[in-house]
Amino acid sequence: xxxxxxxxxxxxxxxxxxxxxxxxxxxxxxxxxxxxxxxxxxxxxxxxxxxxxxxxxxxxxxxxxxxxxxxxxxxxxxxxxxxxxxxxxxxxxxxxxxxxxxxxxxxxxxxxxxxxxxxxxxxxxxxxxxxxxxxxxxxxxxxxxxxxxxxxxxxxxxxxxxxxxxxxxxxxxxxxxxxxxxxxxxxxxxxxxxxxxxxxxxxxxxxxxxxxxxxxxxxxxxxxxxxxxxxxxxxxxxxxxxxxxxxxxxxxxxxxxxxxxxxxxxxx
Amino acid sequence: xxxxxxxxxxxxxxxxxxxxxxxxxxxxxxxxxxxxxxxxxxxxxxxxxxxxxxxxxxxxxxxxxxxxxxxxxxxxxxxxxxxxxxxxxxxxxxxxxxxxxxxxxxxxxxxxxxxxxxxxxxxxxxxxxxxxxxxxxxxxxx
Numbered sequence: 383x384x385x386x387x388x389x390x391x392x393x394x395x396x397x398x399x400x401x402x403x404x405x406x407x408x409x410x411x412x413x414x415x416x417x418x419x420x421x422x423x424x425x426x427x428x429x430x431x432x433x434x435x436x437x438x439x440x441x442x443x444x445x446x447x448x449x450x451x452x453x454x455x456x457x458x459x460x461x462x463x464x465x466x467x468x469x470x471x472x473x474x475x476x477x478x479x480x481x482x483x484x485x486x487x488x489x490x491x492x493x494x495x496x497x498x499x500x501x502x503x504x505x506x507x508x509x510x511x512x513x514x515x516x517x518x519x520x521x522x523x524x525x526x527x528x529x530x531x532x533x534x535x536x537x538x539x540x541x542x543x544x545x546x547x548x549x550x551x552x553x554x555x556x557x558x559x560x561x562x563x564x565x566x567x568x569x570x571x572x573x574x575x576x577x578x579x580x581x582x583x584x585x586x587x588x589x590x591x592x593x594x595x596x597x598x599x600x601x602x603x604x605x606x607x608x609x610x611x612x613x614x615x616x617x618x619x620x621x622x623x624x625x626x627x628x629x630x631x632x633x634x635x636x637x638x639x640x641x642x643x644x645x646x647x648x649x650x
Numbered sequence: 651x652x653x654x655x656x657x658x659x660x661x662x663x664x665x666x667x668x669x670x671x672x673x674x675x676x677x678x679x680x681x682x683x684x685x686x687x688x689x690x691x692x693x694x695x696x697x698x699x700x701x702x703x704x705x706x707x708x709x710x711x712x713x714x715x716x717x718x719x720x721x722x723x724x725x726x727x728x729x730x731x732x733x734x735x736x737x738x739x740x741x742x743x744x745x746x747x748x749x750x751x752x753x754x755x756x757x758x759x760x761x762x763x764x765x766x767x768x769x770x771x772x773x774x775x776x777x778x779x780x781x782x783x784x785x786x787x788x789x790x791x792x
Contacts, residue, residue, distance in 0.1 A: 579702050580772035581784045623770070626704045642702060642770075646786035649699075649706075649730055649771035650683050650742050650762060 384485065385464040386420030387457045388413060389508065390471050391431035391445040396554040396618060402471040404558070406565060412471050413437060419478050423485050424467055430457060450508060451531045455524060458517040465490065470508035472551045474561045480548045484509065489539035493519065496535050500546040502609040505538060507531035509549060554617070556601035556631035563598035571596055572635055576607070577642045585611045600624070600641055601631045607643070620644055653718075654710030654728045656701050656771075661729045661743045670725045675747035679754040681762050683742035685735045689785060693778035699732045699741060702770040706730070713764040721757040723748040728761055730771055741773075 390402040390413050397404070402413035413429065417440065420427045430443045430453045443460055445453045450470070457466050467485065469476070488495045488511055496510035508531070512520070520534055543549060552561050563569045577590045597603040600622050607613070621644040622631055628644075635641070651669045663680070670678055685697045714726045725747040735741060744761045748754040765771075775783050 577702075579770065580700060580774070621770075623702070623705050626708065628705070628709070642705070644702070644770050645772065645784070647767065647770055648773045648784070648786040649701075649769050650766040 383464045384424050384488075384511070385457070385461060385466050386417075386424035386427035387430055387443065387454065387466045387468045388416055388420060388427070388471060389430050389445070389450055389453055389469065390437065391435065391447075391453070397552070397558070398555070401552070404474070404552070406474040406558075406561060412474060416469055416471055416473075416476070419476070419481050420467060420469065422478060423481060426464075428457060428460075449529045449531075451520060451529045451534070452524060454512055454531065455517070455520050458512065458514070458520065462514060462517060465514060466512045468508060468510055468512060470551075472553060473509060473549060474552050474558075475545075475547045475550050475564060476509060477548070480544055481509075483544050484511070484541055487539065487541040492537060492539040494535055494538035495541060496538050497543050497549055498540050499549055500543060501605060505532050505535035505540060506549050507535055510535060510538070550602075554601060554631060556599045559632055559634070560598050560602040569596045569598060572637045572639070574603075574635065574638070575640045577640060579642065580645050582611075582613060582643060582645055585613060595635070598634055599631060600633070600635060600643070603635070603641070604643060613643075615643075615645055619646055621647075651727060652707070652711065653714035653726065654707060655730075656703050656706050656710075657729050657731050658733055661731055661740050663740065663743050663745075666727050666729065666743060666745045669727060670745050670747040672724045672747050674749060675724045676749050677751040677754050678745070678747045679751070679758045680746070681742075681744040681758050682740050683762070685737050685739045685741055687737045689775055689777075689783075692775075694737070694775055695778050696734060696736050696776045697741065698734045698774040698776065699730070700772050700774075701730070701732050703732075706769050706771055709769045710765060713761055713768065716764075717746070717757045717761050720760070721748070722750070722753040723757045726757060726761065728765065730765065730769070732771070 403411045428443045429437050429440045430445045432445050443457045493516040494512045497506045552558050578586045623642040717726050728744045730742045746754045746758045
């Protein structure tokens with residue numbers, strides 16, 4: 383028995399709007415599009431959200447708050463017999479073909495089945511199947527305040543996505559531009575120069591490098607570079623400069639740009 | 651004289667003070683940032699400053715110009731040192747001259763606070779025990 387769980391209750395500070403309501407394709411908000419994918423593949427589908435929110439024509443699991451692991455466990459407690467195909471609502475490039483690939487790759491003898499991120503090779507906890515057997519371990523994790531769902535997928539069956547973009551998260555307006563460029567096929571190859579300063583110079587052991595990228599914005603590019611060199615900074619900790627000017631992350635990259643990720647500054 | 655400079659050599663504070671002299675001014679305030687021998691409770695041996703020079707000078711000049719637009723001051727300059735500095739060295743110097751003292755104090759404070767949060771300058775701390783770290787401004791908006 384496979385049930386679907388769509389997590390729609392998350393706050394989105396960086397996007398500045400509710401990610402489940404964003405529209406990328408066919409005038410359909412993401413929660414409806416992803417719910418439809420789950421409905422194709424699952425026996426039953428639930429939306430997991432905080433008490434008081436309303437999603438039309440949907441069955442709800444109330445999200446106790448405090449992160450996705452507790453949400454997943456709330457679903458497991460409500461229907462202990464089911465395996466839960468769990469999705470976050472910020473994966474605008476996830477399509478039926480990819481989700482079906484995950485379901486068809488399922489190994490029910492393992493605690494779960496999940497994709498490995500093509501960027502950092504880590505398990506993706508919010509596009510994953512949690513088997514009933516994982517419930518006890520997750521309960522213990524919650525008791526011990528180990529709330530990172532990824533840590534519960536180390537022994538899961540790991541699947542490689544069919545396309546490198548499937549799992550892209552859209553967390554900011556710049557990410558949204560990136561996703562739209564992929565959906566509309568407007569990504570182009572550009573030659574850029576990256577310059578590195580301070581810790582980033584130490585980690586890369588370079589002051590600059592030339593590279594070719596298909597990313598539309600420096601936001602997409604940063605995630606790739608961050609994984610490659612193991613930068614300790616999240617995008618929101620950094621400022622961005624292009625051609626020796628501070629610019630917003632939404633700025634489109636163009637041929638020949640000089641891009642600098644600015645780690646937290648420390649003058650004075 | 652440029653409103654803001656990144657300097658690889660020791661900052662010439664006398665030259666900046668000279669440039670600030672103005673018959674309209676009745677007061678002058680300056681701020682010197684010094685390399686101190688501790689960070690929180692760790693003993694510091696030296697500080698290594700680096701900058702993204704082109705952008706730092708652009709952004710620094712913007713800040714000093716903003717101070718001149720915002721406050722009733724006559725002159726304002728700032729210089730920030732880069733390189734490997736020892737305890738007691740001057741890392742940053744801010745100088746403001748104005749007709750009346752209030753504006754000079756306020757503008758001086760404004761400039762150093764903005765420099766700390768917006769200008770792409772970094773420091774690597776070298777500790778007495780041989781370790782290093784990259785501390786950064788805790789009050790930054792980003």
